[in-house]
Amino acid sequence: MAFEELLDKVGGLGKFQMLQMTLILPSLMVVVCHSLLENFTAAVPGxxxxxxxxxxxxxxxxxxxxxxxxxxxxxxxxxxxxxxxxxxxxxxxxxxxxxxxxxxxxxxxxxxxxxxxxxxxxDHNLFSSTIVTEWDLVCDQQSQKPLIQSLVMVGTLMGGLIYGHLSDRFGRKLILRWCLLQLAISGTCTTFAPNIFIYCLLRFLSGCSIAVVIANNCSLIIEWTRSQSKGMVLTLIYCALSIGQMILGGLAFVFREWHTLQLVVSVPFFVFFLSSRWLVESSRWLIITNKPDEGLKELKIVAHRNGMKNIEETLNLEVIFGVLTLSVRCLALYPMNKVGRRPIQMLSMFLVGLSILINIFVPQDMQTLRLILASVGISCVAASQTSFSVHQSELTPTIVRAKAAGLDLLANRCGAALAPLLMALVVYLPTLPWIIYGVCPIIAVPVLLLLPETKNLPLPDTIQDVENNKKFSRKASEKDFYIKVTKF
Known part of the structure; x- marks a missing residue:
């Protein structure tokens, strides 16, 4: 029996999954605040x-x-x-x-x-203090601000690579708890940084934790959720990230002093670290890494929390576990389920680039039209991210999924690290950065054709599964799939 069927028996979307999301989503909201914090703590006043x-x-x-x-x-x-x-x-x-x-x-x-x-x-009318006013990062020193922002992104990149590898080796929960504690300590200590060098070092350490807090939290939700509900769960995750951006704006409005704002978004991670002890390690990962007894134990915990009775007979390692090839049903989101992952990504990325390029030529006084185009672009970015997350999870096997998430964040943070520096091109042509932002996603559209379509294909657990999936017809329906039952 594949893990998907086991998950259905212990409860694929029950009280346990609700509790798991209740513990995880708040930390996702606040971790976004850390990744965008310099937008406020490093604001440049008059x-x-x-x-x-x-x-x-x-x-x-x-x-x-x-x-x-x-x-x-x-x-x-x-x-x-x-x-x-x-x-x-x-x-x-x-x-x-x-x-x-x-x-x-x-x-x-x-x-x-x-x-x-x-x-x-x-001018202290907007912010009573920022790191710019604290260490005079203006005029000849103004280049230090984008370097600080890039350093945080580089930390996120490095953390995604290093901790992503460790997550696949030692487990999602252990590395997640370490990163929550690291972010809590480094973020709190940043509040009391005596100079800009110490501030940069501590923000780099905070950045190292950001990527893993997001990636491992998402893994602990997705790998415990049945296939029919994965689309909804991923949408909730991205909604939580968007809510985090709004929370940061509200906190920055209330706390105008950068030390206070830094402390307010850092202290909650001590609470998240303590509450993470109630998270349950991914049984998928435990089984794939040859820890079937521990995986079975976690499955029984989930069954108990979901109110499933008499489940011990079903959860028998010698009768039901065929975990080398796992079957996953198609996601619940209608567009991706109907037309596939690639078309949604291609369309959304094309619209992102198009909306940016059109906005370049819209006069500044036409704010309504500019706002509409910006809203279209942001919406398409969100759609592309959601579709990409589903596609990525279906392309990569469980045994290296955290590594793949780290590589994804590597590419993501490379762009984020370059973004502040890219704005320096305005000295040559005011619209040049925006032209680059608009052209890049359009250029990426045909590259997506190189990726295989994963609609209705089973979720892979091993490298062999990925190779086997290439033999399946892209138009095969779910009833055409079969699972070979094996014994340990």
Missing amino acids: HRCWVHILDNATVSDNDTGILSPDVLLRISIPLDSNLKPEKCRRFLHPQWQLLHLNGTFPNMTDLDTEPCVDGWVY
């Missing part, structure tokens, strides 16, 4: 050079009391091409002659200026 006669609290009111702050700013800070105060330079000496220009503006290049040698003054 800033200008510190000026002695304007910002020095020891200057007597009698010295400048007759002049308003705007006037003092005018004689201390040059104007840029948009007639706004320069952010990175100030006059070497106060330009008192500027008080008598009657609305005309001189050539600022003729006046002596200097960098902000005494520091900067920041």
Whole structure:
């Protein structure tokens, strides 16, 4: 009997699966906050050079009391091409002659200026503090911000590769618990980082955990769910990730100080670490890695939690277990079930690229149309991700599924790490980054034709299963599949 039939007997979507998702989905929501945290903690507020006669609290009111702050700013800070105060330079000496220009503006290049040698003054209306204001990551130091964001993505990439391999060797639950604890400790310590170097190191360690928390949590849900419900469960997972983005926006609105925001999204992982002890290891993985007794034990636990009685006779290793080839029914999502995985991916990726390219030529004042195009693009990204996850899980065998998830995150995070740096191309052409973002998914569409269609094919557990699946007809119905019953 294949594992799918065993799962049906112990309950493929019952109280156990509900409890498993209740324990897992909150951590998925919060881990997204960590991957996007620098969007808020590294926000760049308005800033200008510190000026002695304007910002020095020891200057007597009698010295400048007759002049308003705007006037003092005018004689201390040059104007840029948009007639706004320069952010990175100030006059070497106060330009008192500027008080008598009657609305005309001189050539600022003729006046002596200097960098902000005494520091900067920041606008704290939006955020009371960020890492940018803490360590002055502006002007000559502004390149450090995208490097920090890229470093987090590199950590995610490295963690996906290393911990993905360890997950396939030592189990999903063990490595997941380690990563939850690592993220809790590194994230909390980041709050108290004394300098930018320590901050980068701790954020790199946090990034190493992010990929595995997502991948292993998903595995512990999917590998315990019957095939008919996998599409729904994957949709819930991606909804949880989207909710996490909204949660981060709300938290950033409430907590405007970066230390507090960092602490708020890190401390919950201590709770997630403690609650993860009630998670159940994947029985699929235990059986495939030659641990049938432990796999049987976990199956009995699931049966008990799902209220299945008299299941011991059915769960007999010598009568029912034929686990070398496992059968999985097609997913419940209607489009993927009807037309297949590849067409949905190809269509959604083409629409993603098309919506980005069209938006480039839409005027800025047509916000409604721009919003519609952006919504179409985001929706198609979500559809592509969901379809890709289903396709990937059906292409890779259980024994290396975590490694495959790590490689997937490798490619994913390579793009994420390059994204902040790619925006530097705006100095050559303002639309160049967006052209690249739009063209790449369209170019990827024909590449998807190289992937085999997996609709109605069984979920593989070994490399041999993948090779055997190539012999099956892509149009074969579920009733054409058969399972060879073997004994241990």
